[in-house]
Amino acid sequence: xxxxxxxxxxxxxxxxxxxxxxxxxxxxxxxxxxxxxxxxxxxxxxxxxxxxxxxxxxxxxxxxxxxxxxxxxxxxxxxxxxxxxxxxxxxxxxxxxxxxxxxxxxxxxxxxxxxxxxxxxxxxxxxxxxxxxxxxxxxxxxxxxxxxxxxxxxxxxxxxxxxxxxxxxxxxxxxxxxxxxxxxxxxxxxxxxxxxxxxxxxxxxxxxxxxxxxxxxxxxxxxxxxxxxxxxxxxxxxxxxxxxxxxxxxxxxxxxxxxxxxxxxxxxxxxxxxxxxxxxxxxxxxxxxxxxxxxxx
Amino acid sequence: xxxxxxxxxxxxxxxxxxxxxxxxxxxxxxxxxxxxxxxxxxxxxxxxxxxxxxxxxxxxxxxxxxxxxxxxxxxxxxxxxxxxxxxxxxxxxxxxxxxxxxxxxxxxxxxxxxxxxxxxxxxxxxxxxxxxxxxxxxxxxxxxxxxxxxxxxxxxxxxxxxxxxxxxxxxxxxxxxxxxxxxxxxxxxxx
Ligand SMILES: Cc1cc2nc3c(=O)[nH]c(=O)nc-3n(C[C@H](O)[C@H](O)[C@H](O)COP(=O)(O)OP(=O)(O)OC[C@H]3O[C@@H](n4cnc5c(N)ncnc54)[C@H](O)[C@@H]3O)c2cc1C
Ligand code: FES
Ligand code: FES
Numbered sequence: 001x002x003x004x005x006x007x008x009x010x011x012x013x014x015x016x017x018x019x020x021x022x023x024x025x026x027x028x029x030x031x032x033x034x035x036x037x038x039x040x041x042x043x044x045x046x047x048x049x050x051x052x053x054x055x056x057x058x059x060x061x062x063x064x065x066x067x068x069x070x071x072x073x074x075x076x077x078x079x080x081x082x083x084x085x086x087x088x089x090x091x092x093x094x095x096x097x098x099x100x101x102x103x104x105x106x107x108x109x110x111x112x113x114x115x116x117x118x119x120x121x122x123x124x125x126x127x128x129x130x131x132x133x134x135x136x137x138x139x140x141x142x143x144x145x146x147x148x149x150x151x152x153x154x155x156x157x158x159x160x161x162x163x164x165x166x167x168x169x170x171x172x173x174x175x176x177x178x179x180x181x182x183x184x185x186x187x188x189x190x191x192x193x194x195x196x197x198x199x200x201x202x203x204x205x206x207x208x209x210x211x212x213x214x215x216x217x218x219x220x221x222x223x224x225x226x227x228x229x230x231x232x233x234x235x236x237x238x239x240x241x242x243x244x245x246x247x248x249x250x251x252x253x254x255x256x257x258x259x260x261x262x263x264x265x266x267x268x269x270x271x272x273x274x275x276x277x278x279x280x281x282x283x284x285x286x287x288x289x290x291x292x293x294x295x296x297x
Numbered sequence: 298x299x300x301x302x303x304x305x306x307x308x309x310x311x312x313x314x315x316x317x318x319x320x321x322x323x324x325x326x327x328x329x330x331x332x333x334x335x336x337x338x339x340x341x342x343x344x345x346x347x348x349x350x351x352x353x354x355x356x357x358x359x360x361x362x363x364x365x366x367x368x369x370x371x372x373x374x375x376x377x378x379x380x381x382x383x384x385x386x387x388x389x390x391x392x393x394x395x396x397x398x399x400x401x402x403x404x405x406x407x408x409x410x411x412x413x414x415x416x417x418x419x420x421x422x423x424x425x426x427x428x429x430x431x432x433x434x435x436x437x438x439x440x441x442x443x444x445x446x447x448x449x450x451x452x453x454x455x456x457x458x459x460x461x462x463x464x465x466x467x468x469x470x471x472x473x474x475x476x477x478x479x480x481x482x483x484x485x486x487x488x
Contacts, residue, residue: 001316003298003362025360029340032358035317036338045316049363095462096440097355098340182461183341 004046009053010133012159015046017133020156022046026054026069027101029094030110054105054161062167065129068105068160075104083165085172085191089120092176095183105160108145111152111211118146118212119191120174122204125166132157139164146211170194171282171289175274176206177262187262190250190274194282199223199232203275208254208267218249218275235290238283243276250275302364304328305374306381306391314361321345321356323364324371329398332372332435336464343463346436347371353443355462372435373397375442379416382446418442418480425476429467437463441477449484451477 004022006012016022022044025031034040048054054069057079064082066075072090076099080087086104093099093116107117108128126142134157142163145153154160172193178184189206201222203215225242226232256267300311300323311327319338324330324347334344338357345356348370356369370378374392381390392400400414415423418441428434437460444451444459451459456477465473 003316003360005362005365025363028358028360028363029355032319032360033339035360036319036357041317045360045362047360047363094340095343096459097343097346097353097462098358100352101354101358 002044004044007050009051012051013133016159017157019044024048026106029098029102063164066163069103071103072099082167084168085120085124085174085193088174089116092116104163108160111146111150113211114186114207119189119204119206122214123191123193123202127164129162130158131161149210170196171285173278173281175278177270188267188270190271192278192282194286208256208271215250215253218246221249222246235287243279247272247276300361300365303368307393318361319357320359320361320364323361330371330373334432334435344433344436346439353440372438373400376414376416417483421480422476425472425479427472427476433465
């Protein structure tokens with residue numbers, strides 16, 4: 001095994017181009033488990049720990065450009081207002097020690113259906129910025145990034161540079177089912193974001209299909225129901241029947257398996273429950289914010 | 298490969314390190330510092346917790362090469378680290394490998410750990426009876442000490458959160474909670 005230690009982003013891209021089989025290592029919280037248990041013996045480990053750019057984030061007008069290696073702890077501490085869904089999801093990852101090392105770039109690299117960043121990114125709206133020495137930069141919409149169980153759209157000479165995530169324009173929630181609060185890989189998880197500016201609702205489902213997915217049919221149903229009833233303007237409570245239909249459609253978007261963490265039918269059921277709850281929580285907070293601004297006006 | 302890094306305030310060099318080796322393995326097997334424990338090697342238990350550039354991490358999940366040029370504090374250096382912190386001096390005397398290997402708790406008769414070679418949080422663990430088999434203790438000490446540095450007056454929820462990555466199979470955690478509350482109280486009384 002060789003340990004490659006690029007000091008800059010350009011050097012990292014050059015090293016990945018020269019050694020396409022090299023395994024990048026950021027926080028190492030996935031890679032080291034595999035090496036410790038001999039599940040993986042890469043020829044080259046490509047340490048990204050010295051590439052300072054990957055640890056930085058920029059808050060822009062409409063998006064946050066989040067460096068691939070920014071640890072979850074930093075997201076929770078610094079980006080709660082801009083990225084509330086991702087900050088909540090980050091807080092559910094493992095433990096403080098793991099959150100101090102692991103980040104979204106590694107979560108995307110592993111592309112596990114149980115990765116907690118994915119539902120939050122899907123719900124918020126995001127693009128993954130990847131780069132290769134030969135072809136430069138391209139941006140992959142996060143919906144197109146997950147291509148199979150633990151597979152992603154990266155080419156062998158590409159590295160993830162950053163994720164561009166839409167700044168929240170409304171309430172966001174993240175919900176996760178597990179046996180305890182810490183150190184739990186999701187049995188299933190659900191992210192939901194209200195986007196009052198575009199009058200849309202977006203979702204993300206974790207651990208209930210071969211890849212993280214959006215519940216598109218549920219989103220379309222709810223977007224139409226909210227529009228029709230003038231809900232965005234009148235701020236009424238979403239009718240129980242609409243919430244139920246939304247939850248059912250979210251369950252239907254799942255394609256889960258039975259495994260040690262849970263059965264397929266439990267996952268489908270739990271996703272429906274989380275969909276209804278996160279919708280209620282976010283909608284209540286949207287109504288509260290509306291009342292506050294109307295009261296002030 | 299060779300790894301140069303700072304361990305407990307002193308520069309160290311580890312040789313013949315395999316590229317896939319963990320920082321935990323280097324500390325235990327190459328430098329002879331067995332304080333950091335190896336229980337799961339998969340980030341689940343926290344018994345290998347050390348500070349890497351000040352940040353608590355599972356050393357079993359840090360590749361040795363990633364520690365190159367960095368600053369590591371292990372449980373063996375915790376007393377010195379805490380002493381330097383309370384003196385407010387930037388320069389740390391550090392703990393040599395020999396001192397660290399020969400490390401022993403002194404008699405538990407001082408509240409502050411001064412003169413016993415213990416940090417306040419270590420002394421509190423002894424006084425509160427938070428140590429049974431002791432396997433989880435080093436990781437808990439490093440994690441608890443770091444929390445008290447950041448948050449001198451933690452709520453119970455803060456303590457639980459900060460220690461949520463550390464498993465203990467013996468104590469049932471209540472005595473550990475007591476110990477951290479005790480360390481916090483002594484710290485705020487300035488004893
Ligand atoms: C005890 C434990 C509990 C965990 N609990 C959770 C949990 O609750 N939720 C959760 O989502 N995850 C969990 N994980 C998994 C892991 O912590 C996350 O997936 C984390 O986000 C990985 O980030 P990292 O920087 O450590 O990745 P690494 O291990 O460094 O890398 C992971 C993968 O991504 C690739 N990679 C990393 N950076 C890049 C880059 N810039 N470009 C291209 N490829 C890259 C690597 O080659 C590797 O394939 C847990 C892990 C452990 C050990
Ligand atoms: S040995 Fe590192 S967390 Fe268990
Ligand atoms: S005292 Fe035995 S594991 Fe904690």
